[in-house]
Amino acid sequence: MNAYFDSARLLYNLSKMEFKKNFFTMRMAVLLPILSLFIVGSSWGFSDKDANLPADVSANTPFEVLFLSSLFILFSATLGIVLVGFDGISRKRNSGLLAIEFCQPTSRTMLGASQLLGVWLTVAIPTIILSFISIILVYKQMDSWPSVSEILLYFLATSLVLFWYASIQLLVSSFAKDMGSAVTLGVGTWLLFTMIWLLITVVLATILGVDATNTTDVTFASFSSKMDLFSPNGLYQLLLEAKLENNSRILPAWQLSIATICWTFLPSSFFIWKFNKLDA
């Protein structure tokens, strides 16, 4: 029991150190205003009763507002993870600092896990704080709170999607040999899931004979929801959509659960495995 406690304490101390190292940097100085504007600003805007939203966008309840602002989280906070983590491993390796850390009598799994938690917390903590402020602003505008379960789901899903991105970023960073490939791999994976995934979905739908010209079509909605299980952004949206009232993309809970478990454990485990195999 003591050994587990000691390991947990060491992991906490190392993660805290990584968090501090990442947080007080120029990158975060750039990122924090962006996060504030995107997360708080979008909630404020969508919850404004006088706002002119497109006809197919519904922001009648506090949770619908949070769901819409989650798109801005997907854009800004995941980009934040990319900024913090894209060279998390490669830079250390190229500078020789990783060799010094690997020479210490602490397992690489512990070092890798602390690195992962450090990157994740660096963006997740401000994102959650800003999301909390958003909820207060939504209440101010709409005079109504989201339910506790909606708030918990919102925070949990947001934390998870950032954790998935942190795992992916550190994983690709551990493959990168230099700064150029670190940027390419880091931004490339972000672009893939943020920008290109819809295109991949449409192309695959067309190949498989699903009508992709009408995105409101039920068959296409069903197909795209299944495709979204394979994307962290898509799964994040699916998790939040589960609480929406008018949702045409409902998937069975077991599918969402398995996808969530897979996205939580597979990239992180693969990263830890790769970290253990790294040549410093």
Place this chain on the structure above:
Amino acid sequence: MADALLELKGINFDHKISSPQILNPFKKLNILGIKNITLNLISGNIIGLVGPNGAGKTTLMKVLSGLLIPDNGDITINNKKIENKNRPNWTKELIGMMPENVHWYGPTTPYQVIKKILTIRDMDILYIEKILDQVGLTVKSHEALDTLSQGMHQRLSLACALIGNPKILLLDEPMNGLDPVAREAFTGLLKNLAKNGKAILISSHQLAELERMVDSVILMHEGEIIQEGDLSEIRNKYGIHHDLILKFPNEIKNLNKIFSKNKINNLKFEQKDMGDYFSININAPKKGWEMETKQQIIKLFLSNDLVPFDFTSPQVELVEILSAVTGLDVDKVGMSIQRGKIGSEEE
């Protein structure tokens, strides 16, 4: 003889280098790293690991520190054989490694770096000041790494290696970037550490800087240990000795007569007019210089009222020793890069 803290027996390691091809993107090539390495590190000894670039010094250091896992061979630490597949933490506690050319960057300070390593080792941060003081970094302890000189960075790397008071120190090219004063201090520090029972393996491609501090040297070439032992023994074995050079302000007219009258008349010598002065180059005996022979030569000149204003014997360069040991020409030794057995493939 003291027990070896660390023993290597028949260690081999090949680097697996990615060589992607269109039909085989995961193709890897095996490049020779180190081959059939056998050595012992003994408490209180400083061993110099010498070789040209690409000889395998850094690879050997990484294998010793556990950063690389050897393909085969035996590693014994404190008389306990270590499995190749992993390196237990207790063995790492015995070894402090200073990697080559660590690039310390960012606004972090030496104090924070040491604090982090102590945290990784789960040690008390009370040791920070002591460790920084040991390497002379106390004054700079709260300055950003970006603002520190290369010498200071080297000291910080050494400080990291000293954390946890390891019994074995592996120092890869530690003198890089150190000024002469820092080198002197560094040499003193290492001698002191060895006196306190540490086994130190220090790599360099500069023989002269190691000569003053090491007890013995290991010569590496193309991944193999080609010679080891006391440097003077190696020199004697291969007859690698330099001339003795005496410098005089004026020409010595009766030099043949002076030498022929004495027991040292079997030595060959030559007087050269260097413009501002005259130098007498006395060829080294086959067995190398003995202290008595040198004393006799000085006495010989002084007894004839001839006082040299300089008396030197140039350092033997690494390349000369390597040339003698490998049998290759001096020009070819440094350029021999046929060490990679490129072609052995691994998927």
